[in-house]
Amino acid sequence: MAAVDLSTHPGHLARRLQQAHYLLWNTMVSEEITSPQFAVLNALVAEPGLDQRTVGERVGLDRSTIAEVISRLGRRALLDKVRDPQDGRRFLLRLTDDGLRVHRKLTVRTARMNQVFLAPLSAEEQTVFFDLIQRVSDAAEGLRNPAEPLGAQHQGLPGGAR
Amino acid sequence: MAAVDLSTHPGHLARRLQQAHYLLWNTMVSEEITSPQFAVLNALVAEPGLDQRTVGERVGLDRSTIAEVISRLGRRALLDKVRDPQDGRRFLLRLTDDGLRVHRKLTVRTARMNQVFLAPLSAEEQTVFFDLIQRVSDAAEGLRNPAEPLGAQHQGLPGGAR
DNA sequence: CCGAATTAATCAGGGCACTGATTAATTCTT
DNA sequence: AAGAATTAATCAGTGCCCTGATTAATTCGG
Numbered sequence: 001m002a003a004v005d006l007s008t009h010p011g012h013l014a015r016r017l018q019q020a021h022y023l024l025w026n027t028m029v030s031e032e033i034t035s036p037q038f039a040v041l042n043a044l045v046a047e048p049g050l051d052q053r054t055v056g057e058r059v060g061l062d063r064s065t066i067a068e069v070i071s072r073l074g075r076r077a078l079l080d081k082v083r084d085p086q087d088g089r090r091f092l093l094r095l096t097d098d099g100l101r102v103h104r105k106l107t108v109r110t111a112r113m114n115q116v117f118l119a120p121l122s123a124e125e126q127t128v129f130f131d132l133i134q135r136v137s138d139a140a141e142g143l144r145n146p147a148e149p150l151g152a153q154h155q156g157l158p159g160g161a162r
Numbered sequence: 163m164a165a166v167d168l169s170t171h172p173g174h175l176a177r178r179l180q181q182a183h184y185l186l187w188n189t190m191v192s193e194e195i196t197s198p199q200f201a202v203l204n205a206l207v208a209e210p211g212l213d214q215r216t217v218g219e220r221v222g223l224d225r226s227t228i229a230e231v232i233s234r235l236g237r238r239a240l241l242d243k244v245r246d247p248q249d250g251r252r253f254l255l256r257l258t259d260d261g262l263r264v265h266r267k268l269t270v271r272t273a274r275m276n277q278v279f280l281a282p283l284s285a286e287e288q289t290v291f292f293d294l295i296q297r298v299s300d301a302a303e304g305l306r307n308p309a310e311p312l313g314a315q316h317q318g319l320p321g322g323a324r
Numbered sequence: 325c326c327g328a329a330t331t332a333a334t335c336a337g338g339g340c341a342c343t344g345a346t347t348a349a350t351t352c353t354t
Numbered sequence: 355a356a357g358a359a360t361t362a363a364t365c366a367g368t369g370c371c372c373t374g375a376t377t378a379a380t381t382c383g384g
Contacts, residue, residue, distance in 0.1 A: 002207060002265070002266060002269060003204050003205075003207040003208035004204055004269060004272070004273075006201055006204065006221065007292070007296065008276075008292065009272070009276060010179075010183065010276060010279055010280060010291070010292075011180075011183040011184075011187060011197045011276075011279070012197070012201060012221075012222075013292065013295045013296065013299070014176065014179040014180040014183050014295075015180055015197070015198070015222065015370090016222050016295075016299045016303075017172075017176040017179070017180075017295050017298060017299050018173075018176040018177055018179075018180050018371095019222065019299075019371080019372090020298065020299045020301075020302030020303055021172065021173040021176050021302070022173075022371080022372075023302060023303075023305075023306060023372095024302050024305070025173060026372085026373095027305075034339070034340080035173050035174070035177070036177070036339090036340065036341095037339095039168055039174060042165050042166055042168065043165075045164060045165040046165035051362075051363095052362075052363070053361085053362060053363080059168065059174075060174075060177065060178050060181065061340085061341080062341065062342065062343090063362080063363075063364090064341075064342070064343085064363095064364085064365090065339095065340060065341050065342080067363070067364065067365095068339075068340075068341095069339090069340080072338095072339080087349075087350070087361095087362085088348080088349050088350080088362095089348070089349045089350070089361065089362040089363070090349095090361095090362060090363085091362085091363080103164070104164060107164060107166055110166070110171070111166075114170075114171060114172060114173075116305075117172055117173070117298065117302060118172060118298065119301065120297045120298055120300075120301040121294060121297065121298065125294060128290060128294065129172070129294045129295075129298070130169070130170065130172075130175065132283060132287060132290065132291045132294070133175045133176075133178075133179050133291075133295075134169065134175065135282045135283065136179060136182065136279065136280065136282055136283065136291070137175070137178045137179050137181075137182045138282075139182075139281065139282040140182030140183070140185060140186050140279060141178075141182055141185075143185075143186070143189075143278075144185060177340090180341095181341075181342090184341075184342075185342095188342085188343095196369070196370080198369090198370065198371095199369095213332075213333095214332075214333070215331085215332060215333080223370085223371080224371070224372065224373090225332080225333070225334090226333095226334085226335090226371075226372070226373085227369095227370060227371050227372080229333070229334065229335095230369075230370075230371090231369090231370080234368095234369080249331095249332085249379075249380070250332095250378080250379050250380080251331065251332040251333070251378070251379045251380070252331095252332060252333085252379095253332085253333080
């Protein structure tokens with residue numbers, strides 16, 4: 001009998017939190033447009049003409065996922081992809097009028113949804129909630145890229161044992 | 163220019179938190195066994211012989227997802243499925259010796275991982291972190307099943323306009 | 325007892341998320 | 355200028371997550 005209590009596991013809690021959010025989004029915001037899709041629309045409202053990779057960076061989606069999400073938004077005619085004349089590898093992304101309209105509509109609903117979602121917490125607790133989650137996420141993110149190793153210890157060694 | 167700040171959106175934060183956790187799990191715990199899979203193993207350590215649906219309920223996985231997860235664990239020979247003689251719809255689940263071994267090993271690593279994950283927070287902050295996430299998740303979960311409507315307002319109406 | 329409602333599991337289908345490999349275009353280096 | 359390294363995007367493959375529909379077994383009601 002060595003089972004652990006999952007409610008003390010942040011990963012399990014994070015998963016449940018996301019599921020709870022998914023549920024609320026689906027009922028209160030949209031069944032067509034997902035939360036990550038909205039994030040992409042939002043990024044392109046803020047900075048029209050971004051390329052795909054950069055959008056992914058802004059909203060926290062990796063290269064594969066951002067490609068799928070953008071393809072779906074393109075299929076729905078919410079954004080346009082244009083080959084960058086300056087750099088033939090990139091596609092420049094820009095919302096269509098429909099895309100702008102959808103973004104505007106969902107922005108309102110999302111605000112309402114967030115209120116309901118956070119209703120169980122007081123205003124101060126909400127601030128703490130954001131702060132704690134952000135700090136944990138940022139720290140874990142930071143572990144990924146050593147962010148210029150201070151000592152630059154040569155442990156990977158290029159051209160080593162092949 | 164009506165873009166919103168995603169860092170004030172709990173859903174976006176929840177997604178980032180889960181991604182951060184995924185990353186850490188993958189590097190510190192296991193590349194083979196995922197966190198949901200571990201949750202299932204754990205549930206079966208606590209209560210051997212559960213059926214599939216109940217396991218899903220315990221760990222927060224819906225009927226479709228739990229089926230996939232269990233099928234993967236079965237393929238890896240970490241659990242056995244036996245038809246319930248009392249109720250021919252159910253399968254009773256039980257860990258194999260390998261399953262128990264894996265659970266034991268991952269329990270240790272998971273504890274280490276959780277420490278690293280939560281390291282940016284003080285002990286008191288960690289407590290608050292758990293509490294806040296749990297309250298938000300529980301509340302949203304609660305919205306799904308009205309939990310016996312107090313007034314039993316007839317608004318759905320059975321046999322209405324068809 | 326028997327048909328109707330319920331329930332456990334599966335299937336089909338869509339979407340998010342990651343890794344590793346590949347392709348095409350650009351930039352760096354010599 | 356030509357080859358090497360880098361970079362944006364795509365593809366293949368795996369796994370999580372949800373909904374709606376279906377199938378098989380059980381329970382409920384008359």
